[in-house]
Amino acid sequence: MDRKRLDCDILIIGGGPAGLAAASSAAKNGRSVSIIDDNPNPGGQIWRGESSKSSIPQAAALLNKVKDLGVDFIGGARVFDQPEDHLLLAESLNDVLELQYSKLIIATGARERFLPFPGWTLPNVMGAGGLQALVKSGMPIDGKLVIIAGSGPLLLAVASYLYKHDAKIVLIAEQTSRSNLLKFGLGLIGQPDKILQAIDIKKQLFGVPYKTNCWPVSAHGHGKLESVKLKQDDRTFEIDCDYLACGFHLIPNLELPALLGCETDDGVVKTDQFQQTSVPDIYCAGESTAIGGLDLSLVEGEIAGYAATGNEQQAEHLFNSRQKHRKFADLLNRTFELRDELKALPDQSTIVCRCEDVTFDRLRQYNEWRAAKLHTRCGMGPCQGRICGPAVEFFLGWKPESVRPPIFPARLDNLIRVATASAEVDTVTR
Amino acid sequence: MTFDVAIIGAGIVGAACALECAREGMSVAVIEAREIGGGATAAGMGHIVVMDDSEAQFALTRYSQNLWIELSKEMPADCEYEACGTIWVAADEEEMAEVHRKQEYYSKRKVPTEVLDARQLQEAEPNLRKGMSGGLRVLNDSVIYSPCAARYLMERAQKRGAKLIHGRVEELKRDGAKLSDGSFISAGLVVNAAGSWSPLLTPGIDVKKRKGHLVITDRYPEFVRHQLVELGYLKSAHSLTSDSVAFNVQPRKTGQLLIGSSRQYGVEDSKVENLMLSKMLDRAIEYMPKLAGLSAIRSWTGFRAATPDKLPLIGPCPEHENLYLATGHEGLGITTSLATAKLLIDQILKRPSAIPVEPYLPSRVKQEAVHA
């Protein structure tokens, strides 16, 4: 492993829309700006695979701008520890990077929330965003029968993407109610661009059944997925398919801000009006501060980039726009709130922790996380509870525990700091 | 109601004591502030090893190991008992001399061992660095998943009527324990089995916190086959006060590797310290270079309850009527928990024990102080 050291004024963790927007406003002032992301290319989940020649004008423009401003992009590297203030460690395939910064902007985005149900561990049951990401990474989907299920606007975006790639979308199943969706539509009045987006997607998906009040209750197959049982109102029905793409809206990635000591509130990072966290010199923008979609991420990123480079005035100009998008975010999260019936999804033998294969009935013998972890190893595998944690919180109400380094599994020798020689430690004893 | 005995702490020692007391028909309350086996029991490596730092340490560890071997026949699978054996690794000829000394000591006392030469060691553990001189394999040593073992002991105690009470003990009285919520658990006898917290409840006992770091990897079955411990301590000034690290790796039944170890005094903060972790892993990689490329999934720390003579405190507490101690087990709490419980109940019932109890009596520390 090679060790590389990087000093920069502004370090941005995450190269999605929020991170890119932050980079563009920070770099305008001649500061050295670096973005680090665990994916090989910038764009985040929503613009995965897009380039400066993208057919999405917003993506192309921002990617171009960041390139022109000389922002350094470090791909394929994942931050796993903060050995001291203003210093992060990241791991890539062949290197360990020491990243020294003056100001840090966290834009680590969100991940899908998964809810375990019988059969969800079968191969070819995936996240909605998960299947989309895999197809973007080169997995063929043409001619495959796909059911898209769960909750949130992501389902439609994924459906539209897969449809364009010649998947046969059998059904889109949204757990929220039709009346919630109608209220959502009414709430969009005054935001014509969002209504147009919705109409556009709807047009593209002409002929694909879209059911509300509907969710998967079990997946079936031998060694891989063959069919899915879904429930709508009081009716249960079974459909054959090749893939089930299922995610229940999004949850913020809070592991890094938690490691750095940033305060959180109700599952999101707390920030002030300049997107600054409770920790000096650390800002946060995008889905980690609230699940709010692309536009809110962009404006928060821009504000953070200005604020981190001392341009409060320019940041203030964006406050109104942010306020408008926050209203949308509130509406979004209310609309796609999970219904209580979903708490009945897992049966006794449903695996909740996929790393350690811990079943729901084993977890239910405990009444809090730590004891359950200790005695069942739930959440103790390599994903460190990122998948089962939110599910357990929804099913059982257990709040996540504190995080410890490494926040992602790392090569053992990357946990070793080089500058240790001076310290007085006996090398051996029992 | 009044319990016959209130045990403070549901770590592996407290749980083992609860089972022995319940077995004898006593009414038992176990008071635990957090979860069963959540302290040093969970933080440690979970080994069941015979040790020879002193005759007393040997007697206690061997007695207890035999109890574990019996118990392992009925333990549930999640306790992950694995009789993998220990290899004491000799890096050079000086350490090889220690291998022979140890072998002689153990064989005189009928502990099965095998001396491995350089080639045999390499065959037994191909991932150790080349050029080691050999090692001593101790066949009956084992590892265990301690939190589940503690829970198993506790469940068996509960089946015999023991009560697990969730609460934080504020003060020990001669007739019971006062909890922080104001309630009082009334008991004829009180056993302080609170590990590194025990001196907070019984001020004056010489038990100090000794911090340790550990790292666990993803699953690499067969990468390591035995618990491996270095003999390199021979060359360092083996001090009771300074910070130190040593090569100590365990194969878990899951295929994961547990990597230790470090020792620090005088540190209260439980956070993972980069410096200690680095030193510890440096040492591990020095012995086993291929560890460097494995995926580490978690690191953590814990506090051992250490005594000056490296022996636990088991028995009545001088000057405190009705109070017994079962604490100070340092890094051997899992190993010696079962024997501790036997020695404790023997003393409570005033009957003879399988091994002499004197070396572990809390009163020994005071006597030594007088003679010193």
Added chain:
Amino acid sequence: MRETVSLAVNGIPVTVPQGAMVSAAVAIAGFIGFRRSVTGQPRGPLCGMGICFECRVTIDGQPHRKSCQIPCSNGMDVRTDG
């Protein structure tokens, strides 16, 4: 013409477009189970973004590599265990 990369999945030669991830190569080679869970169940990718660790495979002898985040390269030897 787009550039391609050739590699082997469980000994089966596969050619994928430059930039494709190992997860895509595994799927193209026709394998659905990527790994065995700790109780022996076959598992495949879930999150597609390097968080769930379900897509782990052995790459060039190194186990536990996340196939969804590692781009294919020429001559790679990929092994699944599903």
